[in-house]
Amino acid sequence: MNRWSKGESKKSATTFKFPLFDVVSDESDHYYVKSNQSSKDKKCFIDTNTCAYRTIMKEWKILEKHLPESIYVRTYESRMDLLRAVIVGAAGTPYHDGLFFFDIVFPSDYPNQPPKVRYLSRGYHMNPNLYINGYVCLSLVNTWSGTRVERWTPQKSTILQLLVSIQGLVLNARPYFNEPVRGTHIKDERWVKASLAYNEEVFILTCKTMLSYIRTPPKNFEGFVYQYFRERGEFILSVVDAYGHGNATAGHYHVNHPPSSRVHNSAQFQKNSKKMLVELRNAFKKLNNSGPKLNSSGPKLNNSSPKSKVVKENKPKSGWLHNIIGFFKFIFGLRDQKVLKGSDGVTGKVAVM
Secondary structure, eight states: OOSSSTTOOHHHHHHOOOOSEEEESOOTTOTTTTSSOSHHHHHHTTOTTSHHHHHHHHHHHHHHHHOOTTEEEEEESSOTTEEEEEEEOOTTSTTTTOEEEEEEEOOTTTTSSOOEEEEOOTTOOOBTTBOTTSBBOOGGGTSSOOOGGGSOOTTTOOHHHHHHHIIIIISOSOGGGGSHHHHTTTTOHHHHHHHHHHHHHHHHHHHHHHHHHHHSOOTTOHHHHHHHHHHHHHHHHHHHHHHHTTOSBTTBOOTTSOOSSOOOOOHHHHHHHHHHHHHHHHHHHHHTTOSSOTTOOSOOOOTTSHHHHHHHHTOOTTOHHHHHHHHHHHHHTOOOOOOOOOTTSSSOOOOOO
16 A cells, blocks of 8 residues: 555655655745734744744644655745645545645634634635635634534644644545535435535546646645656546546545446546546646656755754754754753544544534
């Protein structure tokens, strides 16, 4: 099994070199770039004695140590209040192999208030919790009602918990039932059929977002997008081809276990899949002849910056980013912080809507 989902070769799993967590210098296309611009707000992210500064540094350490291999994060040298993440859609869902980008901003009174999250939709609406205008509806960030334990808790909640919750609870196998009014009908045959039809629509939209990101990848993720689809393209094409011939249900195709007979999917889904197959094949073909270097992850830290000087003067075997975090750990006496887990062993109870 590969780092993303079933069916990928060991070769591509070991050649992917894009770091899970890194610090970059260009935040110009970030959705929240104009946030926290008052002198008071800026001070919260510069003054090392503020709660926001200390907490964000702890968050950096958690992300560096505990990010799963399907979530990639970039923070910014001059704007530690900003963060961008990409989540790879999981196997067994209609989002499989898709890329889903989120821009995040920390408020000046973090962690007393939750971060704000924006989904980079590229104009596609494919989940009840992710609006076409980028609004993210989630109890954990207090944009949907929920019980006390489901909402943001300053002493416990983390960015890692937020990202894993989006991947597992929002981008799930049956997103149709994320809508509260539908949740009570999850076993009703009529609603189940509607859910299957919704999954077909979602997968096609997932393919369209792939094409959009190939054309214009977000800043600092250019190398990731190009390398990801170069390595994953063959598998994606095989899946779309299977959908187009009615050999798999949307979200449920595994190259090592193809179905023995045709399964039910709609004629429209087959037609749309065949169209996507042509468009994706052409896009992947162009990637083989263009794009940035495979290890390109965007602009790096300025060599003259204070953070880069810390890296240069204290360069460890484990990498420069480890040194930055080690430096602040030494200054503040930070202790190791474990990822909070709930009864499910993952992220604790967090309501989807």
